[in-house]
Amino acid sequence: MGAVLLAGGISVLATLGAQAASGTSALPPPDPTAKNLTPYMIQLRAFDACLVTQSRLMGTTREAVHTPCSCYAKGTVAAMTKDEIQAFRDTGYFNDSAREKGLGFIDRCKLKRPI
Template sequence: MMMRRLGAVVLAGGFSMLLGASAYAASSSTALPPPDPTAKNLTPYMIQLRAFDACLITQSRLLNTTREAVHTPCSCYAKGTVNAMSKDEIQAFRDTGYFNDTAREKGLRFIDQCKLKRPI
């Protein structure tokens, strides 16, 4: 269960474990948490930074390595995922603070493409 929450952090692009729990809730049948008010005015670049930070934390734990060791693959993941997101997906992130289903699918594709470990 903890691995799923950690995975949700990466896919949600959340900066903290709170956002990871929010994304996990979004992928389950439980009620969704309240929107993250800090995400409301984020630019795509700022969303990318959140995804990058969350990736560094999660992947370094999953792979039992340093954050520096996953810097390049996490950069690949964050840039690729956010650049592939539509305007609607960006707005959905701003509204909730986590990736919606279609953005999450794109995130999984980039996790594989960038040779990272799937957290879920």
């Protein structure tokens, strides 16, 4: 289960960066494992992806980015609307409006943008 969450989480941030740069034309296929995720489980995916991505971007350990990644994941998912949560369940990644919120929390939580 942890590997599934990590893999899905990585796709969240990877997709976030790729889509922010390219728009909606390069969307990956839907992730069927996201279908029944609770907001808390979506938060865990975002947190795991953040740890992997930010430790790499900042050249540091996952432990060093734990607090800012927690800030990012909690803030982003808490700010998502019911429609954004459902869109995540349908696809496995943030839609445009949730992505904008995520980028705002990346800035607010003092992380590096993955784009």
